[in-house]
Amino acid sequence: MTMLYPVGIQSFKEIREGGYLYVDKTALMYNLVSTGKYYFLSRPRRFGKSLLTSTLEAYFKGEKELFRGLAIESFEKDWTEYPVLHIDFSGVAYKAESDLQKMLNQVLTEWEDKYGITAQSDLPGLRFRQIIDAAYEVTGRKVVVLIDEYGKPVEDNLTNEELGETYRTVLQGFYSTLKVKDEKIKFAFLTGVSKIGKVSVFSGMNNLRDISMVLQYAELCGISETELQEYFDESIAIMANEHKISKETCYRKLKEQYDGYRFHPDSEGVYNPFSLLNALQDREYGNYWFETGTPSMLVNVLRKTTFDITTLDNQEVIASTLNGADSIVDNPVPLLFQTGYLTIKSYDPDSRLYTLGYPNGEVKEGFLNSLITYYLRSSNPEESKAKVPKMRTALIKGRPEDFMNYLTAFFANISYQIQGNAEKNFQYAMYIILDLIGMDVQVERATSSGRIDLTVQTKDYIYIIELKINSSAEKALQQIEEKGYASPFATNPRKLYKIGINFSTATRCIEDWKIVG
Template structure:
């Protein structure tokens, strides 16, 4: 039975304790050819630390005797490069550096981490170095210089691995108020970062900048041969560039698109084994792959490939649960990734950010930029104007948007990668429009009624009374049926019960010639079909008040049957029914007798009334 290494990021442990491992060692040769000082970015929990651990074990001269054990059965072991086990390896992990307290404590925290890393290095390689390394407890730069001197007098060279370079954590004090100062997190705070603390870390001759200047200097014939840096985003890069302007970006290159992450063929292969271990029918592997594709696939980091990859952490979360219980997890989003919602919240609070978040969810018009921003200074994050390119690029680096295609004029089109990330957008928009907890509870109860009985009236009454009034206070010149779809999606989204908004999944089938799918498709998840839940298909239409020849006041007063009988409303209902009838055929062809389908034509008359016509 396979052992899935969820949350284990130590390559040595994975291999020696026989955990499941998707072989990425064939990329080592490509990494060597790419350059000597490299920067590689990927979203949180995307396998970056394991990647660095793989490199450490491959190049470490102290593990030469274990090369066959660690790599003999892997791709690189069949044809290793001459550089394997030829380096002294030092690792700095900035994710563990705290910057709590006063400025002097910020300095000391970084010095202590670097000194600990250098001290461990000295102990590990003491038999290979001509003399001992001197550790200066107050000045890690001095300690590093001492290590370089010792290395320079040896027959070896240094390979420096820097993990999460942009992830120094802590708090910045602005008067009595504090907020997270992780370079990737601090911009989500509601207060400004203190200028002195910013300068201490990054600008001018700040500490981090000095560290990277020293690294650059060390690579000029002073014992440092290679550097590999990982991170989440290019935040901080512009602040340290003048001190360290030699790193080559490889994170957008085609050959490294799948360096972290799983291919669909790899997921399919391991699912076959899990299905066998669970003694389930072989065809269940295809069902499980469909679920995983919908919820976890969809990431693309290079605009020169169409290959989509799976989030590795979410994939291992699912596989470990599935193997243990022989059924899918009820909650498809691993709680460890839930904090990515904060990034969406940050963007939504910027001028124009709310529309970016809405457009991302609606995908019409698509989010498109000419180029992804590749440098974000912390000062820019705090003080500069944030345009669409800035917002979209940041969401891309955080993994809540991904590359989709190119527009007709060559723009990069970005989209939400999959259903678990879509959930984060839905929750943010729901929080924006329904900030009151009582309203959220009422909407949940109305949604529950629809799931169980197919009755949409309680939900429509709630939306008219509570949700639509939000739009009275906003100037949504772009409001149309997509906005109505978003309203329904935010109150009906339930990943535990349904595969939601699954038009892209259905488009993978043989129905390319049919009209575009309905606005909202809710298919009961396989393991939930034992409950009396309805499959739901909703087509939304928007009718502005002038086209209906009504005022808002008149629309609210008009009897629902009279409202439904208006010619303009009837035309919209007929248009909607025509779409639903055609799309019903697609669903029945795909799911057959499993469906308990209810279809709904929904016409919003302004943001005042909802007219619904339903069919079994």
């Protein structure tokens, strides 16, 4: 029997009635609904938040038949039907002041028609309160409120502060209903990609429990290693057979590409469900998450900040940073963590520092590709892309001249002029290229007499690279010698090459380079 993968399906009812595979999260869900009332959950996009919300909706509507054979069936006995108000802020691009008002008006009108009332106000918050009163009176039961992507209007305008603040004010009034009508609310669950703005949007709601980094609910969304083996072992065997590799190798490759998201320092890593399901359906190790939307907003944020992108894969932060809602221009790390581009790699209880890094290969490759399109916009992307594996091979095989020829040709296709701090941006571009091709690259390696711009190490070779802007390759090599940058590697048996590179801001090309080895 062919397995049906629910790729892109966010309706619990459709999955259950359509015979699609469903990874059972209902035991965790039951614990959630039976031990609390107001919850907030932040997870990256395409991580199953909408499916979880849809599952909660079916549960609170008492649709018992949809849960047959699932864990919750042994816990729940009553299956009481409650009025459910479910609103999803995704699917709309909030670019004009009226966009949010139109979206809210459409949803509120549908609810008003359902419960037979006429709006007594134009304000969304006051209409929401009236609707909760009506739902409570008509059904005789408390109301369940489910909100998907609570902050998307604000997140769409992180670089448009004026419009973002306007949306924030509207949402603040709308969400205040949850506190005002507390006695008529049975349960409320809100999801979002980012916590940025949560503090101000939910001003005064001190009863909203944030479970985004609670160990107990770390696997509420996503697929754990245990679930992967329980639900997908047969699929992985088929995929391994098609690729003519062992099942163990297939598991490892899937883990490297899609696993690694950790939402608590003591939790196991979980897989991105969207990417994993696509990979098993297509039987390919693609970059599915990035194909659904590039992180242009994040790249735009990084353009406005002085944040050192070369430290992305080794960030040390305190706990409050992970939950931060401060200015993303001053510190984009909270946003990068909350949106899934960085995750928890380790935690030191003595220093109380978290170390962050890319979750997996898909995120790292996709994000570096997005960054490189900003720093280096190629006039011939396919030709430039073809040079990437050749650069890698040249470095691994100890052919620095070939590497530099490919690199020079790569920059010759660049139509974007590096601006601002040209030396720093050129260094960033070089770092991204080397990291993207899978090199062990270190930026600003400290020595007793200075800092090496770039150090690349392979199994058999070491490359010390010094960069100059509007100068000469000779001066770059001279600095390597005068500063003794090669001294730390004096006893290393690997072959060492010193490379001096001069970049011209006038021609936007590598003007000259020299190698000593």
